[in-house]
Amino acid sequence: MNRFAALLDQLVLTPSRNGKLRLLTDYFAEVPDPERGWAVAAITRDLEIKSFKPAMLREMIYERMDAQLFDLSYDYVGDLAETVSLVWPGQHGANYQPGLSEVVDTLATAKRAEAPKLVEGWLNALDPSGRWALIKLITGGLRIGVASRLVKQALAAFGDKPIQEIEELWHGLEPPYTELFAWLEGTTDKPVNAMKAPFRPVMLAHPVEEKDKERIDLAEHIAEWKWDGIRVQAVSDSGIKRLYSRTGDDISGAFPDILAAMTFDAAIDGELLVFDPETDGFQVRPFNDLQQRLNRKTVTKKLLASHPAFIRAYDLLWVEGKDLRALTYVERRQRLERLFADTQPERLDLSEQVSVSDWAHLTKLRAEPPLAAIEGLMLKKRVAPYVPGRPKGEWWKWKREPFLVDVVLMYAQRGHGKRSSFYSDYTFGVWRSGEDGDELVPVGKAYSGFTDEELKRIDKFVRDNTVDRFGPVRAVTMGPDDGLVLEVAFEGLNRSTRHKSGVAMRFPRISRLRWDKPAKEADRIEMLEGMLA
Amino acid sequence: MISPADLLHPTPAGLYCPPGDFYIDPVRAVDRAVITHGHADHARAGHGSVLATPETIAIMASRYGEDFTGTRQPLKYNDDVSHRGVQISFAPAGHVLGSAQVVVQHQGLTIVCTGDYKRREDPTCPPFEIVPCHIFISEATFGLPVFQHPHTRDEIAKLLVSVERNPDRAHLVGAYSLGKAQRIIALLRLMGYDAPIYIHGAMQKLCDLYKEFGVELGELKPATIREKGRAGGDKQDFAGKIIVCPPSAMNDKWSQRFPSPVSCFASGWMRVRQRAKQRGVELPLIISDHADWEELTTTIREVNPEELWVTHGREEALVRWAELEGLRAKPLSLVGYEDENE
Secondary structure: OHHHHHHHHHHHHOOOHHHHHHHHHHHHHHOOOOHHHHHHHHHOOOOOOOOOOHHHHHHHHHHHOOHHHHHHHHHHHOOHHHHHHHHOOOOOOOOOOOOHHHHHHHHHHOOOOOHHHHHHHHHHHOOHHHHHHHHHHHHOOOOOOOOHHHHHHHHHHHHOOOHHHHHHHHOOOOOOOHHHHHHHOOOOOOOOOOOOOOOOOOEOOEEOOHHHOOOOOHHHEEEEEEEOOEEEEEEEEOOEEEEEEOOOOEOHHHOHHHHHOOOOOEEEEEEEEEEOOOOOOOOEOOHHHHHOOOOOOOOOHHHHHHOOEEEEEEEEEEEOOEEOOOOOHHHHHHHHHHHHHHHOOOOEEEOOEEOOOOHHHHHHHHHOOOOOOEEEEEEEEOOOOOOOEOOOOOEEEEEOOOEEEEEEEEEEEEOOHHHOOOEEEEEEEEEEEEOOEEEEEEEEEEOOOOOHHHHHHHHHHHHHOEEEEEOOEEEEOOOOOOOOEEEEEEOEEEEOOOOOOOEEEEOOEEEEEEOOOOHHHOOEHHHHHOOOO | OOOHHHHOEEEOOEEEEOOOOEEEOOOOOOOEEEOOOOOOOOOOOOEEEEEEOHHHHHHHHHHHOOOOEEEEEEOOOOOEEEEOOEEEEEEEOOOOOOOEEEEEEEOOEEEEEOOOOOOOOOOOOOOOOOOOOOEEEEEEOOOOOOOOOOOHHHHHHHHHHHHHHOOOOOEEEEOOOOOHHHHHHHHHHHOOOOOOEEEOHHHHHHHHHHHHOOOOOOOEEEOOEOEOOEOOEOHHHHOOOEEEEOHHHHOOHHHHHOOOOEEEEEOHHHHOHHHHHHOOOOEEEOOOOOOOHHHHHHHHHHHOOOEEEEEEEOHHHHHHHHHHHOOEEEEOOOOOOOOOOO
16 A cells, blocks of 8 residues: 555656656556556546445544544645545554555455444554555545546556557456556557447547648548537447547446437447537537536436537448448548438438638638638548548648737736746736726636747746735736737637636637737727627 | 733734733834744844844844844843843743743743744754743644654655655755754754755855854755856756755746756645645655644643643644643634744
8 A cells, every 4th residue: 555655645746747657657567466457447547446435434533533623624634535644543553554455355345334444444554645545545536637548658658559559448448457467568468358339549630731731632632620529439339339538538428318329330430519409400509518518427407408419420430340440531431421321310410521622712611611610621631541649641630720819918827847937827818998997807818829938038027027916826017008918829719607707718828929019909808709609 | 829811911013921021022023022933923123122042142133134133132041031020031942943932930920932842853952841830822833633744854764765766856955944944954964964965045144053053064065056157066966966945946946957856845734735736846845843733732731731822823723622631721813923834
């Protein structure tokens, strides 16, 4: 348990991604099976311990200390596992420290009534870090800032394998992943994915840059609209149906409407979108509406009715036992069309193929798409196989130009990691009419888009022009005549009830510093409001 | 016997003694001040007269200039003075160099005001002494059961292990310029670390002062990088080295001049993981100059006063604990003492 606790402690405090990867690969190299596999499952949250519940923990601690003293402590620390780990009265003589595997094995076979006694014994013997790790492990609330993708990346690095292979296997594997580690260490062959309806790592596109245009022969490509939803994979395999996000997370639980419509035996790559239930056909609603349905485990009937989802299908990867990924795009598309003709699935439609004559035509389409939910165009090579990752020269994306707005810097906060000594997180605003004349209203935050050199200059501006401090946040000079104007690029605008300004930007980033522009000439809220459909 | 509240009671300026007409650690300028130790929230400049240990007086003069007060009244540990019939003496508090508990006696009543204190190892000052009293006024900076500081030497060992494992990185130890910095340095020496230790410019004067009072700090060098017209080392010279700086410098641009710095913060607050994470600390060192929960409760039991008064920090929990122990207790609710960077 101590080695696992040390790993978690270090992961919490290591800001850099590479640092975290190194901690994980070192751990995989040092720690034997099955321990390392349980650690992976705990971090990716694929470990469920049914015999112990967080409520038991509270009961146990109230038996040991004054409730008021515990509550004061919990109030201060703000995390149940950490508070308990710090106030738990260690017992002299209790020195038997359990291993991670022992904890998992023992609790897996224990009855609910036995679990608290077992946990008590372990807590008595462990130190605060060990107790914290134990509690996090058994209550499943391991929030340590490590995404499951990072763990897969670490596994890939550890075994020197492409991450796609790990992702493809993932849903067919069970903790503690001994066969996976054996393969990664080169002692056995790659495990066979016995799972039905597995995830297949997705193929991604390169952005079109000016220099690419002459290399791309439009006659060899087919254009499709790029939709502003989320990329998904719908897999139905002998009655098992799953909906995956593009990183392979299973999001089926939140989309029973889609699952019910998967009347085929195939793996379809497409865009998940929400449509307007009041109209015929799939009238695509803004991304904001889709967002209501994301990041939940289940969904209410009401939301299913008001925000119905559908998939706009792009590609077919597998059908009735046959892997189609080696075929060309044109061949796969034909199979996809045939599948649709045969099964006519509700809640799915085919992505329209857009005929383009030349770059001038394409430029026009990109600038004036027929619908607001289109964020650009895709160009797919007719002969391209379906290759996981981002292969060169097969698929291209040409996103529409971002929207631009001139804003005034209002607040700045220190960044994290290598930026921790710079003010790199910015809140900015635009002008509106207030009771005492014009005032700034915050409309968004940006953390990126600037060069290191620009960052230094903004940082200096913040330090030299601080007028107020709120904890880690600094307010800077912001009047009509003195203030820093930033040109911010963003992908779209939504109505928002959470923001004072009533608007929320999608993916705002700094595109230029306008040292030359007086603050009073920055944009006004009316300009943004005019953009709302 | 005089009632305790008539001998000492809180006022907006600080803890006041009417018969002796003096304040203990006043937060504003007053005529007559008794100062427990040199930290800025306890020792302010501008009082008419200051009664403190010779070390504390020297620290105040070094920080605020020679004219920090009208009259200086140095008083050694365990000596005493009488003022208007009130007897005042100092007992070591073990907090920093010169730190003292103030023992106030009048008409048979004894009140001990601890100022800040700890019971752990500290080579830079004499250890805390138990003084029997009727009223014990304890600080409560870490007055919650979650604060159980680990063994100090284990924390120093953590630092030494990290230095050894990361020879390519500089270790930046954030520590209070007065007390914590010198204690860390002295402990590193005691544990056999004899390489030069680099210090931020803001610590030079106080380290010199500690040396004058006979505290062994070994070889200290300025943490300066050679630049145009300035002496100092190359950036790479600081790889594998320990640099001690004020906590505020850790997240400052200043820290960027060192090779991939490991930010270490020596503080009791580091006990709470999220506190460490919020401050961007990579290696938290749980080393405090304040008593933790165990030290607070043990000390109160040993002193065994008739009544406990609790000041600055988390008073509520310590008062609750006293209640459970059957000891009369109340919070003093003094304002103006804070120790975020402890």
